[in-house]
Amino acid sequence: MKIAAIESATAASSVALVDATGVVASARRIDRRGHVGFLVPALDFCFSQAGWAPGDLDAVAVDVGPGLFSGIRAGIATAQAVAGAVGVPLIPVSSLDAVALGAATGHRRIWALIDVRRGEVAAGAYRPVPGGVVRDGAAELIGPEALRATLESDRTDALVVGEWQALPAATLRGLHGVKTGRPRYPAAAAVADIARNRVEKGEAPHPDEVRPRYMREPDVTINWSDYREEGPWA
Amino acid sequence: MSGPIILGLETSCDETAIGVVRDGVVLSNVLSSQVDDHARFGGVVPEVAARAHVEAIRSLTHRALRDAGIHQLDVDAVAATRGPGLAGALMVGFSYGKAMAWALDRPFLGVDHMEGHLFAPTLEHPGFEPPAIVLLASGGHSQIVLTRAWGDYETVGATIDDAAGEAFDKVARFLGLGFPGGPAIDRASDGGDATSIDFPRALGDRPTDLSFSGLKTAVVTFVRRHHEAGDLPPLSDVAAAVQEAIVDVLVAKTMNAVEQTGVKVVAGGGGVLANRRLRQRLTEACAARGIRLFLPSPILCTDNGAMVAAAAAFRLERGETSPLDSEVDSSLRLGS
Numbered sequence: 182m183k184i185a186a187i188e189s190a191t192a193a194s195s196v197a198l199v200d201a202t203g204v205v206a207s208a209r210r211i212d213r214r215g216h217v218g219f220l221v222p223a224l225d226f227c228f229s230q231a232g233w234a235p236g237d238l239d240a241v242a243v244d245v246g247p248g249l250f251s252g253i254r255a256g257i258a259t260a261q262a263v264a265g266a267v268g269v270p271l272i273p274v275s276s277l278d279a280v281a282l283g284a285a286t287g288h289r290r291i292w293a294l295i296d297v298r299r300g301e302v303a304a305g306a307y308r309p310v311p312g313g314v315v316r317d318g319a320a321e322l323i324g325p326e327a328l329r330a331t332l333e334s335d336r337t338d339a340l341v342v343g344e345w346q347a348l349p350a351a352t353l354r355g356l357h358g359v360k361t362g363r364p365r366y367p368a369a370a371a372v373a374d375i376a377r378n379r380v381e382k383g384e385a386p387h388p389d390e391v392r393p394r395y396m397r398e399p400d401v402t403i404n405w406s407d408y409r410e411e412g413p414w415a
Numbered sequence: 416m417s418g419p420i421i422l423g424l425e426t427s428c429d430e431t432a433i434g435v436v437r438d439g440v441v442l443s444n445v446l447s448s449q450v451d452d453h454a455r456f457g458g459v460v461p462e463v464a465a466r467a468h469v470e471a472i473r474s475l476t477h478r479a480l481r482d483a484g485i486h487q488l489d490v491d492a493v494a495a496t497r498g499p500g501l502a503g504a505l506m507v508g509f510s511y512g513k514a515m516a517w518a519l520d521r522p523f524l525g526v527d528h529m530e531g532h533l534f535a536p537t538l539e540h541p542g543f544e545p546p547a548i549v550l551l552a553s554g555g556h557s558q559i560v561l562t563r564a565w566g567d568y569e570t571v572g573a574t575i576d577d578a579a580g581e582a583f584d585k586v587a588r589f590l591g592l593g594f595p596g597g598p599a600i601d602r603a604s605d606g607g608d609a610t611s612i613d614f615p616r617a618l619g620d621r622p623t624d625l626s627f628s629g630l631k632t633a634v635v636t637f638v639r640r641h642h643e644a645g646d647l648p649p650l651s652d653v654a655a656a657v658q659e660a661i662v663d664v665l666v667a668k669t670m671n672a673v674e675q676t677g678v679k680v681v682a683g684g685g686g687v688l689a690n691r692r693l694r695q696r697l698t699e700a701c702a703a704r705g706i707r708l709f710l711p712s713p714i715l716c717t718d719n720g721a722m723v724a725a726a727a728a729f730r731l732e733r734g735e736t737s738p739l740d741s742e743v744d745s746s747l748r749l750g751s
């Protein structure tokens with residue numbers, strides 16, 4: 182099975198082509214603003230490295246967040262267009278799932294974090310199991326104090342991965358049984374791995390249901406001083 | 416031999432709009448307006464716009480192809496607006512279009528939104544040819560462009576503060592008429608006496624530059640004063656007078672540009688050009704001077720995908736395409 186995975190939910194963006202043998206080609210760049218310029222050239226590069234044509238694909242996978250809103254949208258728009266052009270399923274994957282899968286070793290509970298700005302991270306807990314990870318509860322947006330309190334009260338040894346460097350340095354300092362580690366960003370290869378299982382199980386959603394996972398309402402500031410709901414004639 | 420079939424994607428502001436054009440003929444032109452999404456905020460919210468685009472772009476593209484009676488493999492080139500506009504909104508159509516072009520192995524063209532507006536009149540008026548003075552006015556832009564030839568543009572007048580559509584929006588909001596302001600004021604002005612109130616027209620300064628912020632202030636002051644005094648005139652009079660003031664400025668400055676350049680053709684584009692009073696006054700002003708006027712129908716005045724495809728057709732014919740690593744440019748300037 183041939184899958185192209187597209188990942189641009191954080192400052193890093195990556196593209197990977199995988200088949201039954203593993204990763205056939207991949208490209209990655211770290212640049213908070215460069216998603217739109219990177220993704221299609223990266224696809225082009227990977228396909229020529231692999232000797233594949235878009236029509237060879239069996240599925241396209243895409244990271245739908247949480248993460249950078251613009252990056253996620255660029256990734257989804259790109260993935261929808263490619264999947265639509267070649268007529269294959271489009272599989273949405275969580276950025277937290279992809280980060281956690283990249284850390285799947287040992288016995289520790291894995292905490293995957295993605296920077297969502299404004300003093301918060303998106304956090305998800307995972308249990309390592311043979312061959313991968315299993316989600317342990319729902320992902321949530323959380324501030325540094327609450328995250329520290331959660332880790333403190335949890336008796337299990339923990340491995341914190343993802344964008345923990347976005348947190349204030351004191352957040353994780355001196356916590357018993359808590360280690361930090363890699364990966365720092367989700368990787369397209371992990372996105373492809375997760376997607377492969379879903380394709381095999383026939384779990385592809387309708388492409389219009391592949392939506393960004395924002396976890397936050399849009400920021401709206403209105404200049405209310407000039408705003409009238411009702412005119413003076415009402 | 417027929418020319419190439421071009422798919423045009425437009426997501427620079429608050430309309431997700433897709434069109435298919437061949438040989439200057441619109442095969443389809445569909446849009447998913449976000450007016451209701453933004454109305455509750457009284458204006459376009461960039462993040463709200465970007466979210467709506469990514470939800471609409473895929474199914475709307477398919478609808479445009481279906482309406483045109485073609486399969487995606489019939490598309491010879493894909494074009495998308497590169498700028499100017501809201502960065503997060505632009506990225507959606509641009510990413511989608513570029514990836515679609517790459518996957519179908521077709522050329523991709525990033526198009527200047529304003530050049531799209533300049534090409535819109537050609538879709539209904541085959542006789543429209545430069546040189547022309549083109550009035551472009553919407554909620555996001557107001558400028559007067561001298562099109563010397565296709566691809567050769569000079570902005571001879573621009574707004575020094577608010578865009579014309581922004582002036583409509585701000586005044587409409589203050590009057591309690593809702594969003595978007597242009598159509599709301601257009602409707603509210605029905606039966607009103609435009610001459611009953613003399614709002615200021617910023618006609619001084621440079622003969623082709625536009626200014627609307629003074630008008631907004633004058634309307635606010637006028638309404639507050641008369642509301643307190645208890646002698647507020649009918650809303651239709653205020654709306655008609657505001658509309659007349661904006662239209663006066665747009666028509667006068669456009670005619671100044673005509674006189675300055677000696678050009679004998681006028682055209683228009685942008686949502687404000689859908690305003691009935693502006694269309695009527697431009698028609699009269701051009702007729703009085705023996706100038707030929709080409710106004711697209713309202714659906715092609717507002718942002719649309721067909722105009723993007725039309726501009727792309729011209730660029731493609733000149734052998735121009737955009738590289739795969741191209742990015743959006745939210746502050747793109749015409750002719751740069």
Ligand SMILES: [Zn+2]
Binds near residue numbers: 532718
């Ligand atoms: Zn426009």
